[in-house]
Amino acid sequence: MKSNRNKLVIAVLICQTGAVVFGGELSSANRAVKLKWDDASGAYQITCSDTGWKFSGQLPATTGPATQAAGTDVLGDYRQVNFSWSEDAQPMSGSIRLYQSRPLVLFSDTCGAARQTAPAPFPDFRGLPGGLHVFSYRQAVFAPPAFKPNECSTPWLLFDDQAHAVVISPASHFMVASLLGDGHSRVASGFNTNLCNLPAGFSQQTMLAFGAGINRTWEIWGQSLNELRGAKRPGNDADTILKYFGYWTDNGGYYYYNYDLDKGYAGTLEALVGHYRQEQIPIRYLQLDSWWYSKTLMGPDGKIGKTKSEKLPPGEWNRYGGLLEYKAHPFLFTNGLADFQKTIGLPLVTHNRWIDPASPYHAQYKISGVAAVDPKWWDAIADYMQASGIVTYEQDWLDRIYKYSPEFSSTVGAGEAFVGEMARACREHGITMQYCMPYPCYFLEGSRYGNLTTIRTSDDRFNPNRWNNFLYTSRLASAAGIWPWADVFTSAETNNLLLATLSAGPVGIGDAIGQENPANIFKAVRADGVIVKPDAVCVPLDQCYVRDATKTDEPLLAGTYTDHDGLRTRYVFVYNRNHTESRTAQFTPRELGCFGNVCLYDHDTGTLTKLKPGKSFKVSLPPNAARFYELAPIGPGGVAFLGDSGKFVSTGKQRIRQVKSEPDKLSATVIFAGSEKTIRLHGYATAKPSVAVQNGTAGEVRFDPATRHFTVEVTVNPAAPVSSEANPERAVLVAFASGK
Numbered sequence: 001m002k003s004n005r006n007k008l009v010i011a012v013l014i015c016q017t018g019a020v021v022f023g024g025e026l027s028s029a030n031r032a033v034k035l036k037w038d039d040a041s042g043a044y045q046i047t048c049s050d051t052g053w054k055f056s057g058q059l060p061a062t063t064g065p066a067t068q069a070a071g072t073d074v075l076g077d078y079r080q081v082n083f084s085w086s087e088d089a090q091p092m093s094g095s096i097r098l099y100q101s102r103p104l105v106l107f108s109d110t111c112g113a114a115r116q117t118a119p120a121p122f123p124d125f126r127g128l129p130g131g132l133h134v135f136s137y138r139q140a141v142f143a144p145p146a147f148k149p150n151e152c153s154t155p156w157l158l159f160d161d162q163a164h165a166v167v168i169s170p171a172s173h174f175m176v177a178s179l180l181g182d183g184h185s186r187v188a189s190g191f192n193t194n195l196c197n198l199p200a201g202f203s204q205q206t207m208l209a210f211g212a213g214i215n216r217t218w219e220i221w222g223q224s225l226n227e228l229r230g231a232k233r234p235g236n237d238a239d240t241i242l243k244y245f246g247y248w249t250d251n252g253g254y255y256y257y258n259y260d261l262d263k264g265y266a267g268t269l270e271a272l273v274g275h276y277r278q279e280q281i282p283i284r285y286l287q288l289d290s291w292w293y294s295k296t297l298m299g300p301d302g303k304i305g306k307t308k309s310e311k312l313p314p315g316e317w318n319r320y321g322g323l324l325e326y327k328a329h330p331f332l333f334t335n336g337l338a339d340f341q342k343t344i345g346l347p348l349v350t351h352n353r354w355i356d357p358a359s360p361y362h363a364q365y366k367i368s369g370v371a372a373v374d375p376k377w378w379d380a381i382a383d384y385m386q387a388s389g390i391v392t393y394e395q396d397w398l399d400r401i402y403k404y405s406p407e408f409s410s411t412v413g414a415g416e417a418f419v420g421e422m423a424r425a426c427r428e429h430g431i432t433m434q435y436c437m438p439y440p441c442y443f444l445e446g447s448r449y450g451n452l453t454t455i456r457t458s459d460d461r462f463n464p465n466r467w468n469n470f471l472y473t474s475r476l477a478s479a480a481g482i483w484p485w486a487d488v489f490t491s492a493e494t495n496n497l498l499l500a501t502l503s504a505g506p507v508g509i510g511d512a513i514g515q516e517n518p519a520n521i522f523k524a525v526r527a528d529g530v531i532v533k534p535d536a537v538c539v540p541l542d543q544c545y546v547r548d549a550t551k552t553d554e555p556l557l558a559g560t561y562t563d564h565d566g567l568r569t570r571y572v573f574v575y576n577r578n579h580t581e582s583r584t585a586q587f588t589p590r591e592l593g594c595f596g597n598v599c600l601y602d603h604d605t606g607t608l609t610k611l612k613p614g615k616s617f618k619v620s621l622p623p624n625a626a627r628f629y630e631l632a633p634i635g636p637g638g639v640a641f642l643g644d645s646g647k648f649v650s651t652g653k654q655r656i657r658q659v660k661s662e663p664d665k666l667s668a669t670v671i672f673a674g675s676e677k678t679i680r681l682h683g684y685a686t687a688k689p690s691v692a693v694q695n696g697t698a699g700e701v702r703f704d705p706a707t708r709h710f711t712v713e714v715t716v717n718p719a720a721p722v723s724s725e726a727n728p729e730r731a732v733l734v735a736f737a738s739g740k
Contacts, residue, residue, distance in 0.1 A: 024066060026079045029100040033210060037081055037096070039065045044081075044096060044123070046105055048210045051164045055187070055208075056127030059085045059094075060120055069095075074227050076101045087119055094122055103210040104224050106171065107189065110203040118198065121180055121190030123206060132158045133549035134183035137440040137476055141399040142459055145472035147549050149183040154440035155221065155476070156183060157214065159549075163542040165217035171205035171228060174444035175408055175415030194410040202412065214542040215475070222479030225447055232450045233481035236504045236533055237654075239432040239453050240347050240391045241485075244284030245525040246508040247272070248488040249291070250351065252461025253510025257291050257309040257318065265291070265332045266340050273344045275513050280675075281521060282529030285391065287349040287508065292337075294329055296321035296356045300370050300397070300404040322356025322370060326381045328388075341389035349392040349434070350385065354401050369405025373417040378425035386429040392453075393426055396436040416445065423449040434485065440476070447480040454505055457484040462496050464624065467575055471540050471558045474503055478537035491517040495626050497524055501648045502538035502560055502571060507531050523648050528673035528727065532644070532652035534560040534571060541572075541591060553578060555585035555621055559592055562651045564659035569643070569651040570594065570631040576621035586618040589631060596633055599640035599684035603628040603648070608684055608707045610634070635661030638686035638738040641668055645682040645711060655679075657731065667735040672716040674728035682711040687739035695720035696732040 022036035022045065034047040042059030067082045080097040091112030098105055109122040137143040139152035149156055155169035156179055168187060170177035176195050180188040189206035209224060211217030226233055237243040249255045249269075259268040269286065276283050294316035297305050305320035312318050317329035328337035341348050354370035355361055365374035372378060385393060407414035419442070426433050427449075434454040435442050446452045457473035458466040466486070474484040483505040489496035491509045500507045501524040509516065525531050538560040540548075547554045556575045561568045570592045574585045589598045590613040600609040600617060604627055611617060611631075619627055630650060632640040641659055643650030651659065658669040670679060683689075688703035691712050699713040720730040 024068070024081060026068070026081065026098050028098055028103065032103050033098060033105060035081065035096055035098050035105070037066055037083075042083070042085060045127070046096075046208065048103070048164075048166070050210075050212060051129070051160070053129040053164075053166070054127060055123075055125045055129075057123050057125045059083055059122075060087050061085050063091070074230065075099055075104065075106075075224055078106075088115075088117075090115060092119060096123075102220065102224065104220065105208040106228075107206040107208075108203055111198055111200060114200045115198040115202075116196055118191040118195040121188035122204075124186070124188040124190075125181075126186055128184060128187060129158075132160055132183070133545070134158055135545060135549070136179070137443075137473065139439055141437045141439075142456060142469065143438055143440045143443060143473050143476060144469045149179070149181060149187075150440075151178055151180050152440060153177045153444060154179065155444075155479075156187065157218070157545075158183065158187070159214055159217075159545060161546055163212070163214045163546060165211055165214045167207075167209045167217055167221040169207055169221065169225070170444065171207040171225060173204055173412060173416075174441045175402075176410070176412060177204065177441075192409045195412070196410055198412060214545050215539060218475055218479045222447070222481060225444070225479075226481045229448045231448050231481060234432075234450055234453045234483070236483060236535065237531075240285050241349060241432075241434070241506045241508070242453055242483055243530060245282060245521070245529045245531060246285040246287060246349070246506065247276070247283045248287040248289075248508040248510050250287060250289040250460070250488055250510070253289075253488045254512040254515075255510070256289055257312065259312070261312075266334075270340075270344055272513050273346060276516075279516070279518065280527070281516060281518055282525065282527060283346065284529040285347045285349055286344060287351070287394070289351045290353055290396070291317055292328055292332060292350065293317065293326055293352075294324040295319040295353075296324060296358050298322060298356060298358070300354050300400040322354045322359065323352060323361075324356055324359050325361075326352060327384065337388040337390075347391040348389050349394060350388075350390050351394045351396055351436075352381075353397040354404065368407045368414050368418070369401070371401045371405045371408070371418045373414060373421065375421045375425065378421045382425040382429040382431060385426075385431055390431060392432045392434055393422075394434040394436055395422065398435055398438045398442050400437070402439055402441070415441075419445050419449070423451060427451045435482075443476050443480045443482065446482055452482055454485045455482045456487060458486050460487055462487045462489040462500065463493075464495070464575075464626075467499060468556060468577060470499070470503075471538065471556065474537050475539040478539060484537060490515070491521050494520055494523075497521075498628060498648050499538070499573065500524070501531065501533055502558075502573060504533045504535070504537050504560065507533075523646065526654065526673040527675045530654050530673065530727070532647045532649050532654045534649050534652060535562050536560050538571070538573060541587065543587070543591065553583070555583050557585060557587055561593075562649065562653060562656075564651070564653075564656070567633055567635070567659050567661055568593065569633075569641075570598075571649060572629045572631065573626065574619065574621065574629070575626040576623060579623050582620055582622050584618055584620050585627075586616050588616050589613045592631060594631060594633065598631045598633055599642070601630040601632070601642050601684075603630065608709050610684070610708075632683065633661075634684065635666050636663045637661065637665050637736075639666040639689060639736050640684040641666055641681075641736070642683045643668075643681065644670075645680045665735050665737040667733060670714060670732045670734055672730045672732065674722070674730075676716070678713050678715045680711055680713050681734065682709065683736070684708050685710050685736070685738040689736040689738045692735045692737075694733040695730065696734075698734070
């Protein structure tokens with residue numbers, strides 16, 4: 001019997017009224033999601049009661065009545081229906097699992113016998129709600145966003161104009177899985193067309209998550225995917241590059257294949273580190289890009305390239321091509337990488353690319369295409385990294401690695417061995433990871449690994465042309481539990497520095513020695529290099545999805561927050577993407593989750609505006625212009641706390657550890673780095689507030705009765721307790737009482 005998976009025609013039982021006959025029904029505990037099915041025809045239907053959406057499909061040919069089951073897994077209590085069917089004269093079985101405490105459906109199908117080709121998609125919805133918008137990520141470098149379906153291992157977001165949404169995605173075997181269809185007449189979960197040789201017992205899972213609110217639905221989907229795969233999300237300070245400010249030598253940085261010929265590469269970077277220490281600019285790690293190891297001249301496609309930099313001495317390090325040996329080139333580091341790391345006294349982040357066919361590694365280890373899948377290879381380079389003071393491993397060129405390692409897309413296990421052994425070896429050696437140039441499948445596969453802390457969501461050399469894709473693809477990273485990295489920029493570029501900080505991911509620069517802008521840098525970091533950042537990734541607001549889906553050419557609005565026991569400070573970045581015409585942006589506090597009165601602070605003008613939750617705030621933006629706003633709740637005591645006036649993320653927990661609002665006062669625990677003495681705090685108050693301080697002193701409170709903006713300088717007591725010797729901090733408790 002030939003497979004009919006590409007010509008599947010759904011046959012449903014029609015009763016005299018013209019309705020589909022369903023013989024069984026299950027629902028979630030609050031009946032938000034329902035499942036119906038029919039034994040005879042194999043028809044199944046998922047219904048969302050909030051919207052009335054129905055997703056209908058049918059199995060090829062059932063071989064027996066469906067059975068019901070109930071149980072509990074890592075996602076909670078569930079009820080499910082089990083099916084069996086025949087495809088290509090081979091047995092298949094599957095289930096549809098409906099969770100009771102979350103709006104989530106999990107599909108699973110299993111091959112009863114070995115197969116030469118992939119089974120038909122399951123689910124395969126041919127009956128879909130009308131009028132929904134479709135959003136997904138492209139199978140291209142850095143997984144750029146698209147308001148259309150892409151047939152690859154990407155989640156699809158379907159949503160309406162009221163931001164009701166559903167996310168559907170593969171939930172296992174991400175490297176070979178693919179969504180199929182046009183998003184309107186068909187949505188199906190299957191595999192790459194070249195997948196072959198599936199073993200008996202091979203199972204695939206697909207997840208559907210429903211929600212009211214697009215970003216809310218992304219979070220339901222992502223949290224559930226992490227939990228299903230047993231992954232623990234890293235915190236936004238989980239490793240060195242997430243916690244601290246750093247220096248990058250990658251493409252776009254001044255010292256990318258560039259150094260002072262009199263000093264040499266190592267000498268140039270030693271001078272840079274010394275200069276930063278002298279200027280008290282606190283870089284806490286140094287990234288080494290592809291220039292530091294031996295390569296060929298050949299690209300992954302077999303084409304011969306050129307020397308990377310003609311003005312520098314030729315050598316195996318000064319080339320474009322594939323990796324020969326993952327070891328510091330002796331021309332650059334005469335005494336080895338470990339000696340260099342000890343000399344500069346900073347942890348290292350190191351880059352890697354694909355393995356060249358000429359590399360001696362092919363004779364020593366198992367290499368699939370241009371990628372190592374041998375655990376011994378990963379152990380060997382992890383040993384080297386650990387001995388060299390490397391704390392984060394950056395795997396770059398992931399798109400080329402997937403494309404030129406054919407087994408990744410055609411064979412179960414090859415791609416998983418590559419990323420899985422990478423994660424295992426790094427984890428065992430205390431090293432975290434960063435993915436660069438990823439396809440969507442790497443985001444989903446990477447969600448399994450807690451030591452994959454960061455992923456690039458922007459093309460090389462961060463700039464305004466990258467902002468749109470950076471923010472939309474950061475949504476995928478955040479949902480998958482990975483922190484986004486914007487890439488390198490210079491410290492004088494305020495909005496690039498701002499967006500990198502708002503991302504809650506790494507913040508790093510690539511300035512030439514002497515060209516850095518300390519005033520800008522300290523808007524993002526403390527004096528000890530700790531990044532003052534939000535709790536969550538900055539992502540596009542729901543309204544942007546709705547407007548961008550209809551191509552209305554509106555400004556991009558993205559937001560994030562810091563949360564102090566329910567007191568949330570919101571941060572909003574607004575950008576006019578039109579290069580020739582002005583545009584008006586608007587939002588309400590309620591759209592950001594504010595349900596009480598707020599104080600809106602304009603970081604560009606320093607002005608305050610009091611807003612009710614439903615009040616629309618509007619701003620006219622010239623071409624290419626960007627603005628940045630902070631919204632703080634006005635507490636029962638009449639005070640809205642705006643935090644450290646010198647920081648982008650002024651109430652970030654690295655600076656403001658705790659905020660408590662009471663009927664008669666608002667108190668904040670302010671953190672001073674070891675060398676910091678005075679911090680200027682500010683906010684809104686109905687009348688000039690009084691200030692009380694523990695472990696410090698307060699200067700004069702300055703209050704503008706017209707705007708109700710107050711500022712006060714707080715100085716830490718040098719005798720205040722220090723939290724730790726490794727990263728000394730002092731805490732000062734500041735209480736504000738409004739004179740209302």
